[in-house]
Amino acid sequence: MGNCLNSSSRVENAQNSQHASYPSKVPSKASSSSAPSTLTAYSTPSTLTVPSYTERTANGGLLTPLTEGEILSSSNLKAFTFNDLKNATRNFRPDSLLGEGGFGCVYKGWIDEQSLTASRPGTGMVVAVKKLKPEGFQGHKEWLTEVNYLGQLHHPNLVKLIGYCSEGDNRLLVYEFMPKGSLENHLFRRGSQPLPWAIRIKVAIGAARGLSFLHDAESQVIYRDFKASNILLDSEFNAKLSDFGLAKAGPTGDRTHVSTQVMGTHGYAAPEYIATGRLSAKADVYSFGVVLLELLSGRRALDKTKVGIEQNLADWAKPYLGDKRKLYRIMDSRLEGQYPKKGAHAVANLASQCIGSEAKLRPRMSEVLAALEELQDPRNAAVMQSQADKRKASGTTSRSPMRRHRTSPRRPTIGGSPLPSCQRSPRVH
Template identity: 75%
Template structure:
């Protein structure tokens, strides 16, 4: 899973809605169509009804693991098995049989990532339940696969597919022999995959606002295919004639849309703003917020905005490690889109279609 955690503004986790029958069907979308139009289940026809913990667990097709299963799979949660850690808890590498889902010897069977919840807060349980709720119903090639969970006494764990390349954050900002700078083509591939994942969440089939899009939550498989992870803060989008969802402000500083921070009005465009910030990070090699930068350069969006409105200045924000890897046209493609997003979410319009055309 890589390091999937960073400081959040606040914490709150709403729950999704399902049909009265509580079927195990998953929403699903095409990996090639940004609209996610090939989904099998339409959320538009499903009345929004709050679900209890029992209903969420019973309606998902996820595997229910025992705590002993996962303790064995991770070699008793050994420190050298840690993939990442943060406010939620720690993520451990483990191994299970791909058919029986039972623990196997290290190096055999299927590699998994096991997220273990810290046992010192109710809010953590709410986020744990939100992950089960959303990833138990949603399926798309650009969403990380949740295999199962453990709910046993005080133990709360989640079992995911293992993402061998770790997080986008590591590849952009960590230095070392393992984390080589991503090429221009790989950065564009990752950006497109992440955009497809968000477009699916925003589609009529899912109608979900991710609410925590950032580089640490974009994970990469062995072929650098991007998958969105960590749905603890996700929320259902507006229904009917409503234009937004009113909620407590939450997310991660530097990525949250200004209008959302000011009003608490949440829309899919809030995610699009966050995507724009991440795209800027990918182009520039700079973090969204970096207090170690000179005065005036702490906030990436504010620093980059003057350069985004001038085609001749776009190269001033590009990562110097990318020199010679892109064409003039290729570098300018996302420029106008990013400029609009950096100003206000109200100017975004139909973001995915516009970004796709560019």
Template identity: 70%
Template sequence: MGICFGKPAKLANASSTQLVGTGTEPVKTKADPNSGIKNGSLQPFNLDSTISTNLKSFSFNDLKNATKNFQPDSLLGEGGFGYVFKGWIDENTLAATKPGHGKVVAVKKLKTESFQGHKEWLAEVNYLGQLHHENLVKLIGYCSESDQRLLVYDFMPRGSLENHLFKKGVQVMTWVTRIKIAVDVARGLCFLHNLDANVIYRDLKASNILLDSDFTAKLSDFGLARDGPSGDKTHVSTRVVGTQGYAAPEYIATGRLTSKSDVYSFGVILLELLSGKRAMGDENMGGNDETLVDWAIPFLTDSRITRIMDTRLGGQYSKKSAQAAAAVALSCLDPDPKQRPVMKKVLEDLEEALIPIDSPKSIARAKRQNAVSGQSAYSQKGVKLGLEPK
């Protein structure tokens, strides 16, 4: 369930169809995911002290006042487990303020009848209460009062990547913006995967990538995130959850979850950025049952890359940079997870693609490579071309 949309939006669509079993396995967090549930009802509970000290505890009445009592005109979006409302808090004290005054925030309100949503709510508090990175949405605070469960986030004025790619009437994003968004997402995943206790995001999709005013991309919605394998373990065994079209095939088939599952999902996101088509069920791919991966793979390995490019870009991109991005996507989508690159390598390749060929940094790198290989700086294979049309 995406959050913090700039404009009202329904999250349910062909690209966000949940796989069976969504959220039904135990969530691996410091607090018991079933804590707060008694006799079939949600009850108050205590969060881990190391988490609660990082977050603001709001009263339910405070958040009612901050969101105009959750009126429809404050509604930003709706997900499977709750609603997201626009609210206001004091920028310094974080106290709730009257609507229209102070810092704008997004308030996610869990449906009181959603016990399964409570587990996702708790996972979100535990992960985002401890993890901080410029490419993760910032969780400001929470409310746990009686049967009410709410979360308060930084407001993301540009809304979701899903809206910018697929919603009619939204201005088309440039090629440079799309690749920068891909780099931001890769940085967020790289951060998660390289923690001492690595975290697998598990629900990467366009609706869970939110954009700030500068189109900086941030991962949101950590309700399905899981701690990765530890010790000599190679994977985490779970019941399959996620979104059709984005989930890695080996994870769907076996329930064995690794960081390479996120890498596959990132490849799908990259294809969406290249093509402007949904991960699944896009009417322009010839059928509702065909995935974007199945449709695009034949065009990723040769000069036909232009066949999959978003026609709304009007050709305003370098063909060689598009081929470089397509090569990254293809490596991420390898059917064998062992052959997929780690996110650190993916990030390096995409960051190189952002460097124009005539920039001082690119020229310096080419000269260093030339000194070693004796090749012409501009013919050096490792130098990536810029993003602008040539």
């Protein structure tokens, strides 16, 4: 749901669309042809219910799904009135707009920290208010799914959902405000400052912690729409996952997957899931690998402005990931060579394992997280800063991305505010 977009095309006929996560400034105007498309195929049930990941029997089976009323009453979230949110956002004025997409629009607002009532602009706590377009059953279903999960899941690397509004035809969500916006904006928006290597690793680690928490929970949750536009950044570039509209309870007992309608985003969705509809946590691992490639290359997961194999980042990058001598060919030129050679190779190797065609051979997110944390060794960061300072003092600029930084991080070993970005990446459902 962090994806403000609803598209009803099937996977085979994906159409590009614009997306609006919540935090950051006004939506970027990048060509829709370069952004991934979201694909979905919907049917409308007579009664709206959403399975809750907490509602299970002693042997792990799902109980009767919760109804909308049960979800809203048990969410521990603030129930806002529509008038509350009108006042908080200055009546949804255009100058309060943070982003927009197929789902609707996201506005900046202010509420009192104690009472959570609307406060005067510039006073109290800043929030992001996502307003659902009135038409569309699927949008409401995703809205309810997000309330269900974020109303119960709490972790430093998941965006905080403060409350909701369900009044008449109005459906809104109120989130903590994420001042740095989405990772997508920092990587791809024109005019943005390039993210330094250390920040890219920090973001990857934060996102990995969020996914590991979901996968290792007592009742596993599969995120199902992991991508750069759903990774939001706070003022210190701590990453938080947003948009839980496609989240799904994981398999129980001795089952290895759940069978479900295919949903997600082209370029990020795992091939076995698209082909069979069989969903497992390893589908999230694949998506994480694609985001690692975006962090390495500065390229989008799916870019229709490219030609041939270069349109799909995973397909294009694969041949270079295991070759130390050729890796520089896919590295983001905006890094200007300012990254450790061995560190970049370790991340490339990790990404290669994550996007492997055999789902069962991909690492678990806990293993991916451990490998990334190895790269954040303080000693490596100190060496990087020292070298950068020396180059700055001498006025030299690195020309060869792969011939800098003699000191590099230890090689990891592993086992076998919903805010800005108004571009929508393709979804698969």
